[in-house]
Amino acid sequence: MVSVTVWNEYVQEREADAVSDQYPDGIHATLAMALEKRGHEVETATLADREHGLTDSVLAETDVLVWWGHVAHDDVDNSVVDRVCDHVYRGMGFLPLHSAHVSKPFRRLMGTPCTLTYRESGDRERLWAVEPGHPIANGLPEVIELEPTEMYGEPFAVPAPEDLVFVSWFEGGEVFRSGCCYRRGAGRIFYFRPGHETYPLYHEDVVQQIIDNGVRWAASDGDRVDYREGPVEPPE
Amino acid sequence: MVSVTVWNEYVQEREADAVSDQYPDGIHATLAMALEKRGHEVETATLADREHGLTDSVLAETDVLVWWGHVAHDDVDNSVVDRVCDHVYRGMGFLPLHSAHVSKPFRRLMGTPCTLTYRESGDRERLWAVEPGHPIANGLPEVIELEPTEMYGEPFAVPAPEDLVFVSWFEGGEVFRSGCCYRRGAGRIFYFRPGHETYPLYHEDVVQQIIDNGVRWAASDGDRVDYREGPVEPPE
Amino acid sequence: MVSVTVWNEYVQEREADAVSDQYPDGIHATLAMALEKRGHEVETATLADREHGLTDSVLAETDVLVWWGHVAHDDVDNSVVDRVCDHVYRGMGFLPLHSAHVSKPFRRLMGTPCTLTYRESGDRERLWAVEPGHPIANGLPEVIELEPTEMYGEPFAVPAPEDLVFVSWFEGGEVFRSGCCYRRGAGRIFYFRPGHETYPLYHEDVVQQIIDNGVRWAASDGDRVDYREGPVEPPE
Amino acid sequence: MVSVTVWNEYVQEREADAVSDQYPDGIHATLAMALEKRGHEVETATLADREHGLTDSVLAETDVLVWWGHVAHDDVDNSVVDRVCDHVYRGMGFLPLHSAHVSKPFRRLMGTPCTLTYRESGDRERLWAVEPGHPIANGLPEVIELEPTEMYGEPFAVPAPEDLVFVSWFEGGEVFRSGCCYRRGAGRIFYFRPGHETYPLYHEDVVQQIIDNGVRWAASDGDRVDYREGPVEPPE
Numbered sequence: 001m002v003s004v005t006v007w008n009e010y011v012q013e014r015e016a017d018a019v020s021d022q023y024p025d026g027i028h029a030t031l032a033m034a035l036e037k038r039g040h041e042v043e044t045a046t047l048a049d050r051e052h053g054l055t056d057s058v059l060a061e062t063d064v065l066v067w068w069g070h071v072a073h074d075d076v077d078n079s080v081v082d083r084v085c086d087h088v089y090r091g092m093g094f095l096p097l098h099s100a101h102v103s104k105p106f107r108r109l110m111g112t113p114c115t116l117t118y119r120e121s122g123d124r125e126r127l128w129a130v131e132p133g134h135p136i137a138n139g140l141p142e143v144i145e146l147e148p149t150e151m152y153g154e155p156f157a158v159p160a161p162e163d164l165v166f167v168s169w170f171e172g173g174e175v176f177r178s179g180c181c182y183r184r185g186a187g188r189i190f191y192f193r194p195g196h197e198t199y200p201l202y203h204e205d206v207v208q209q210i211i212d213n214g215v216r217w218a219a220s221d222g223d224r225v226d227y228r229e230g231p232v233e234p235p236e
Numbered sequence: 237m238v239s240v241t242v243w244n245e246y247v248q249e250r251e252a253d254a255v256s257d258q259y260p261d262g263i264h265a266t267l268a269m270a271l272e273k274r275g276h277e278v279e280t281a282t283l284a285d286r287e288h289g290l291t292d293s294v295l296a297e298t299d300v301l302v303w304w305g306h307v308a309h310d311d312v313d314n315s316v317v318d319r320v321c322d323h324v325y326r327g328m329g330f331l332p333l334h335s336a337h338v339s340k341p342f343r344r345l346m347g348t349p350c351t352l353t354y355r356e357s358g359d360r361e362r363l364w365a366v367e368p369g370h371p372i373a374n375g376l377p378e379v380i381e382l383e384p385t386e387m388y389g390e391p392f393a394v395p396a397p398e399d400l401v402f403v404s405w406f407e408g409g410e411v412f413r414s415g416c417c418y419r420r421g422a423g424r425i426f427y428f429r430p431g432h433e434t435y436p437l438y439h440e441d442v443v444q445q446i447i448d449n450g451v452r453w454a455a456s457d458g459d460r461v462d463y464r465e466g467p468v469e470p471p472e
Numbered sequence: 473m474v475s476v477t478v479w480n481e482y483v484q485e486r487e488a489d490a491v492s493d494q495y496p497d498g499i500h501a502t503l504a505m506a507l508e509k510r511g512h513e514v515e516t517a518t519l520a521d522r523e524h525g526l527t528d529s530v531l532a533e534t535d536v537l538v539w540w541g542h543v544a545h546d547d548v549d550n551s552v553v554d555r556v557c558d559h560v561y562r563g564m565g566f567l568p569l570h571s572a573h574v575s576k577p578f579r580r581l582m583g584t585p586c587t588l589t590y591r592e593s594g595d596r597e598r599l600w601a602v603e604p605g606h607p608i609a610n611g612l613p614e615v616i617e618l619e620p621t622e623m624y625g626e627p628f629a630v631p632a633p634e635d636l637v638f639v640s641w642f643e644g645g646e647v648f649r650s651g652c653c654y655r656r657g658a659g660r661i662f663y664f665r666p667g668h669e670t671y672p673l674y675h676e677d678v679v680q681q682i683i684d685n686g687v688r689w690a691a692s693d694g695d696r697v698d699y700r701e702g703p704v705e706p707p708e
Numbered sequence: 709m710v711s712v713t714v715w716n717e718y719v720q721e722r723e724a725d726a727v728s729d730q731y732p733d734g735i736h737a738t739l740a741m742a743l744e745k746r747g748h749e750v751e752t753a754t755l756a757d758r759e760h761g762l763t764d765s766v767l768a769e770t771d772v773l774v775w776w777g778h779v780a781h782d783d784v785d786n787s788v789v790d791r792v793c794d795h796v797y798r799g800m801g802f803l804p805l806h807s808a809h810v811s812k813p814f815r816r817l818m819g820t821p822c823t824l825t826y827r828e829s830g831d832r833e834r835l836w837a838v839e840p841g842h843p844i845a846n847g848l849p850e851v852i853e854l855e856p857t858e859m860y861g862e863p864f865a866v867p868a869p870e871d872l873v874f875v876s877w878f879e880g881g882e883v884f885r886s887g888c889c890y891r892r893g894a895g896r897i898f899y900f901r902p903g904h905e906t907y908p909l910y911h912e913d914v915v916q917q918i919i920d921n922g923v924r925w926a927a928s929d930g931d932r933v934d935y936r937e938g939p940v941e942p943p944e
Contacts, residue, residue: 089821089865091605102937111819112892113797115937126707128411130390133563133658138694142391143409143707154366154403155378157797157893157935160870162634164396167403167411172942173379175364175403175411184820185865186605222610227865229810229823234880235598235615325585325629327841338701347583348656349561351701362943369799369894374930379943393561393657393699398632398870408706420584421629422841458846463629465574465587470644471834471851600883602862614863615881626838626875627850636868639875639883645851647836647875647883 002040002219005062006031007054009072010046012197019197027068027202034208035066040215047072052080059083063219064093066211069103070197076104085109089185091225093218095211098195101156106191109184113157116176122148124171127178127194134165136179136190136213144206150196152176158191166210168193179210181217186225190214238276238455241298242267243290245308246282248433255433263304263438270444271302276451283308288316295319299455300329302447305339306433312340321345325421326461329454331447334431337392342427345420349393352412358384360407363414363430370401372415372426372449380442386432388412394427402446404429415446417453422461426450474512474691477534478503479526481544482518484669491669499540499674506680507538512687519544524552531555535691536565538683541575542669548576557581561657563697565690567683570667573628578663581656585629591644594620598641599650599666606637608651608662608685616678622668624648630663638682640665651682653689658697662686710748710927713770714739715762717780718754720905727905735776735910742916743774748923755780760788767791771927772801774919777811778905784812793817797893799933801926803919806903809864814899817892821865824884830856832879835886835902842873844887844898844921852914858904860884866899874918876901887918889925894933898922 008028012019023030028044035042043062045053059065065084069076081104088094088109096106101114124147129137153174159182166179178193192214194201201207244264248255259266264280271278279298281289295301301320305312317340324330324345332342337350360383365373389410395418402415414429428450430437437443480500484491495502500516507514515534517525531537537556541548553576560566560581568578573586596619601609625646631654638651650665664686666673673679716736720727731738740750751770753761767773773792777784789812796802796817804814809822832855837845861882867890874887886901900922902909909915 085819109819111793111817113935113937115935117936117938117940119940119942121942126409126411128390130392130411130413131396131655132391133655133692133694133697135693145707153940154364155368155935156366159867159890159892160367160400162868164400167390167413169405169409169411173362173405173944174942175362175366175405177366177403182867183603183605184867220605221607222605225605227821227823227863228825229821230825232825232827232861234827234829234882235617236881321583345583347557347581349699349701351699353700353702353704355704355706357706367891369891369928369930369933371929381943389704391699395631395654395656396634409708410706418631419839419841420631456841457843458841461841463585463587463627464589465585466589468589468591468625470591470593470646471853472645598881598883600862602864602883602885603868604863626836627840628838632839632872636872639862639885641877641881641883645834645877647834647838647877649838649875 003063004040004042006044006066009069011072022200030202038212059087064215066095067100070099088187091186091220094189115157117153119151123151125149126169127166131165135217136165148199188218239299240276240278242280242302245305247308258436266438274448295323300451302331303336306335324423327422327456330425351393353389355387359387361385362405363402367401371453372401384435424454475535476512476514478516478538481541483544494672502674510684531559536687538567539572542571560659563658563692566661587629589625591623595623596643597621599638603637607689608637620671660690711771712748712750714752714774717777719780730908738910746920767795772923774803775808778807796895799894799928802897823865825861827859831859833857834877835874839873843925844873856907896926
């Protein structure tokens, strides 16, 4: 059991029928339910909440923060980004999904633009587990077929993943590093590509299972770690 | 200018018309000419040569060893494998091509089975440079189309590449980590997937250019390094 | 709870008083007791056992294999090494300790000589957790003082660790990468340097705790993974 | 021959005798002379220059940017930091030295706090080349003794180095990952620890040689790479 906070900008679901048709209570509600069903303790938070719902006390109680953002990245307050990153350094897990590839906290943690190419053409996608022994690939088939999906293409401007778990194949001719693990300080980060606001991927069992695996992998058993800058005496 | 030795088992070219039609003087001759044309000093060696042409003095003069093998991996003498690996540890570069994924020296250096799935169906392949800033991707387009090719599929049972330069897309639905860099001791290793004994890929300019880039990347500027096991006195 | 098999060549404890004084029932007995006390299910096996006690059925039941060897590396049968490595590829964890740096299975899995320099001078050692957020550093102080120890010095001829958890400082002036993580296939490997046959480090609580952490980290939750070489049809 | 720009905040040399005694024309002047002597084309730039001397046209002509900062990190304009990082992503090399561990561009590129512990006690330091075959260790002895130095201690809050070339031993009992390589986009980054404003390390030949090696390693042979975010058509 992991204490998860699912964050959503929660904008498109309230503005566009095509989105609310798929996620009437918001993508966060769908993800929260999926993770609760798998045994986690889940809270949600959104952009419109005070401090975007991510106060220091909320983050202190969060083992893993799942992040959805798409059209409102710029509206996320920099002080909240600072706070999220600070908790990652100290040991909070972080799961940015799909279009969160250019969210502020993910770009901050990567140190790169995190840009990519895309195409909203309903491509068929095949997700290959290139590290079938990785905890995030646990219990999954060797290849997972998803359709329709938005294509994301290389080059993906991120640091080389520390663990590359999934690589996607797209019908249109592209590949993508779709499951990428990083450590930043004591925090573990899993970027997971599949997902969309109108293609209903977050309702699929296999996608939920991967996010569940990611949450378990990113959760730390240990206490928060405090890195510091400062003078020290010799060990003895 | 790099001192290159191109090694070939040189078996199928002498036994099968379909192979000798493409490579009448052997794959090694084609590769050697391509590398000479690009300014390198190239020697060749084959399985039938005494000590497979890889004596200690040959290896001592070799900056980078390019390796082709397919049907005769088991005929390579273990003492030659020992010697090749020893030179890699000390700084010689090593470029196993295509079916050399299960050659003895590559498997020894990886420490894993290096197995994969395959299909000889003339698939169209698209080779994506996922690290366009890597020296081995230098001067190349973002995506390279190759056809016909033999499909190689994941999971590829190798250690996670230290640099993953190319990922392949195959028409049939697979992906593959096709350009993988490793260091073993002081030696740099570049595994490059494309190639075949009857599909004429090694005649293509862009394939030759990647192998040239790989040779330049794998060549060390430094002296050979001698690792040792043994007792030492304190530094002062 | 992890199913652990502790393997020991069990030679010096039966031949030298200085060793049996520290480990009257063998190093394996001490390690087994330490791991049982921490909640694991532990079996032991030694060189003198039939098939060194590492039959296929024993390995199939083993989540993590802990390995001690020092003077009898060459007496380990190659077919047992094959079998151990095969189980690692399929998902068994592997913890080589101290002088197992040149054991056959570790060298096979690394693909390098794994050599180093050493000095049996009872140096004081300080083990620094350079990744304090890593699961293997869980619950440990930032620096651990050990004395007396055998110095191990760089260069350590291994592939660059995928996770470098501990770096040692030695009184005599050396450093060493003392806690190194690797993945080979589905198996996780943790090399841990501290330990010795006459310096009684395996009786120390903090050393036992690190080995416990290593065992937990190296144990897989998943089923064994079978890599394969062979032809495939397209996914559809 | 590499086009190098050496950047210095150039503050302490103008304000403190203890610093100007060592570096009368500024640390940048000493480093520039050392690199020119080794065959590079070198320009310098400082904080007081318009746009800190780092206009887009200067950076466009720079293969590798060497960076010294200590007391004035906060005075570096964020728009210049943006521009430096953008050139790194596109292929410019970057060498932050010593106290530049908390400079704005290095922290931005790492995505972490980059904090550490320190002690200005004139410790003797031993710099061990743990990867003696790495280009940056080229031509160096296995261990380099430096004295007096400022101690920097772990944990160093950076992402795990992609190549860890040097590890330091300090007389007082600490270790430090002193030579760390990273890639961010097409740019290569080498953080090198030794150095100080009053301990005269940058006058030492061996330190200059390592910086020279670092400059050569970080320089790209290729054209600048432009990553992009945007829609694409299928490859054919």
